[in-house]
Amino acid sequence: MIYSCDNCGRLEMDVVRSKCKECVTTNNPTDKPSWWIPDDKPDMVNNPQHYQSENGLEVIDVIEAFTAELKGIDAVCTANVIKYICRWNKKNGIEDLKKAERYLQRLIRHRELEEAKNKTK
Numbered sequence: 001m002i003y004s005c006d007n008c009g010r011l012e013m014d015v016v017r018s019k020c021k022e023c024v025t026t027n028n029p030t031d032k033p034s035w036w037i038p039d040d041k042p043d044m045v046n047n048p049q050h051y052q053s054e055n056g057l058e059v060i061d062v063i064e065a066f067t068a069e070l071k072g073i074d075a076v077c078t079a080n081v082i083k084y085i086c087r088w089n090k091k092n093g094i095e096d097l098k099k100a101e102r103y104l105q106r107l108i109r110h111r112e113l114e115e116a117k118n119k120t121k
């Protein structure tokens with residue numbers, strides 16, 4: 001059976017902990033091999049430009065920091081608001097602003113219902 005490395009996608013017979021030999025033996029096994037992503041093409045999976053600030057701050061890191069203590073729909077809605085607000089001017093414009101608004105409204109409605117439930121207890 002041929003397995004695909006979870007890190008680089010290389011098809012290998014010898015896969016250790018779901019990573020190929022090259023990825024397991026490198027100093028940083030999360031780095032993609034040089035052949036994985038062509039130099040002339042942006043990496044839209046790992047580093048899409050619409051999710052990065054001018055100084056290299058990535059939206060995923062912001063989301064992780066601000067949702068670490070949240071759970072369930074609170075975390076999902078907060079993460080989506082952050083995502084769409086951060087990318088709107090680089091990707092889908094007003095459409096992304098409307099998506100952010102939708103998730104914000106859903107979060108507000110959920111929090112109001114939770115507060116109302118807690119007051120009746």
